[in-house]
Amino acid sequence: MAPDAAERIAIESDGDVVTARQRARTLAVELEMPSTDQTLLATAISEIARNITTYANGGRGEVLIDIIRDGRGRQGVRVVARDDGPGIDDLEQALTDGYTTGGGLGLGLPGARRLVDEFDIQTGPGEGTVVTLIKWAQRG
Amino acid sequence: MAVPILKQGPFLIASIQSALTDTDVLQLRDDVMTQVTRHRSRGIIVDVTSLDVMDSFVSRSLRGIAMMTRLRGAETVIVGIQPEVAFAMVQLGMSFEDVQTALDLEEGLALLQAGELGA
Numbered sequence: 001m002a003p004d005a006a007e008r009i010a011i012e013s014d015g016d017v018v019t020a021r022q023r024a025r026t027l028a029v030e031l032e033m034p035s036t037d038q039t040l041l042a043t044a045i046s047e048i049a050r051n052i053t054t055y056a057n058g059g060r061g062e063v064l065i066d067i068i069r070d071g072r073g074r075q076g077v078r079v080v081a082r083d084d085g086p087g088i089d090d091l092e093q094a095l096t097d098g099y100t101t102g103g104g105l106g107l108g109l110p111g112a113r114r115l116v117d118e119f120d121i122q123t124g125p126g127e128g129t130v131v132t133l134i135k136w137a138q139r140g
Numbered sequence: 141m142a143v144p145i146l147k148q149g150p151f152l153i154a155s156i157q158s159a160l161t162d163t164d165v166l167q168l169r170d171d172v173m174t175q176v177t178r179h180r181s182r183g184i185i186v187d188v189t190s191l192d193v194m195d196s197f198v199s200r201s202l203r204g205i206a207m208m209t210r211l212r213g214a215e216t217v218i219v220g221i222q223p224e225v226a227f228a229m230v231q232l233g234m235s236f237e238d239v240q241t242a243l244d245l246e247e248g249l250a251l252l253q254a255g256e257l258g259a
Contacts, residue, residue, distance in 0.1 A: 014162040021193060022159070039192060039224035043232060046195035050162070097233055107196045111232035 006066035011081070012059065017049040020063040020079075027067055027077045031137035041077060041135040044115040047108040048081040048131045054102045056085030056129070068134065076117070076136035084128040091123060143168045145175050150182040151252055153245070156190055165201040172205055176214050183252035184209055187245055189220030199234040206239045215240060215255055219248035 007027075009020045021042040028038040045063070052061035061083025068078045088094045095113065100106035109131075113119040118134035141164060145154045152175055154168060172184060186202060188194065194202075206216035217240045221229070229236075242248040 018159045018161055025192070036224045036227055039222075039228045040231060042193045043195050043228040046193055046197075047232070050195070050197060053162075105196050105200055105234075107233045111196060111234075114231050114233070115228060 006064040006080075009063045009065070011049050011052045011061045011063055011083075014050075014053055016063075017046055017053060020049045020065070021045040024065050024077055024079055027065060028135070028137070031067065031075050031077065033077070033135065033137040037135055037138070040115040041079075041133070044112040044133055044135075045079055045081075047112040047115075048079070048133065051102075051108055051129070051131075052081060052083045052085070054104070056083030061085070070136075074136055076134050079133045080130060081133075082128065082130040087125050087127045087129055088121075088123040089125050091121065095121075143171070145171055147175070147179050147181070148249075150180075150256065151249070152176065152179065152181045152184045153187065154184065155187045158190060159193070160191070160198060162197055165198055169201060169205050169208070172216075173208060173212070176209055176212050181214050182256060183214055184216045185245060185248045185252065186216060186218050187220050187248075188218060188225075189222070189244070191225060192222070194221065194225050194229055194234075196232060196234060199229060199232075199236070203236060203239050215252060217242050217248040217251050219244055 024045050025038050025042045049063055053059040064080040066078055069075050093099045095110050097110045098106040116133040116135045120132040123129040143154050143156050145152055209216045219242045242251050
């Protein structure tokens, strides 16, 4: 899993959300990921990066994007979105469709989870939030 | 980047040219409402052909535009949702059940014109 140097995109405004998903798509294209999967990945990133602008302290955080390789030589795009915002009190609720504290539809986290192959979230009250997504290219 | 809105007879056509930030989407909503009032438009087409991502915020905002314009007596049709985008929207859990959609601009105009005749 030796990662290439991750690309870091500071998320400070809604324009950065667009930048993050475009960069990830560029890596997905490099891996010749099918176009549908590129779109699923880009949409998932949009959801988790928006959570930073909506919920984190002052709406700041960062997204790290890199290409990873698993034991079988399969490659994929990994996206880590992290912020040092207030964290999530009730993770189970936050991962439930339709639950929101931000005035949205409550599809962000549960929706993003459905769009990618691997999804992990580390959070707690006062601890910030780190969301990791992986979308494998269908190879290897 | 602001979305250009063209007037075509009783209809407005908002043609999205590039990726939208959340700010752009809210601007589009305000611009559509202003133009509908100014031109007394009966229908609006929002062309999303160039969008490669429609996340929950964009989807919710477009649906909001459709609901708001309907309250002003104008129907909105969303046209040009790309196949991959449609797939992602369904996976995400977004539905456009109460919003009219059409394959492309031509079909969208036909839908609005049929609505005018039927009215």
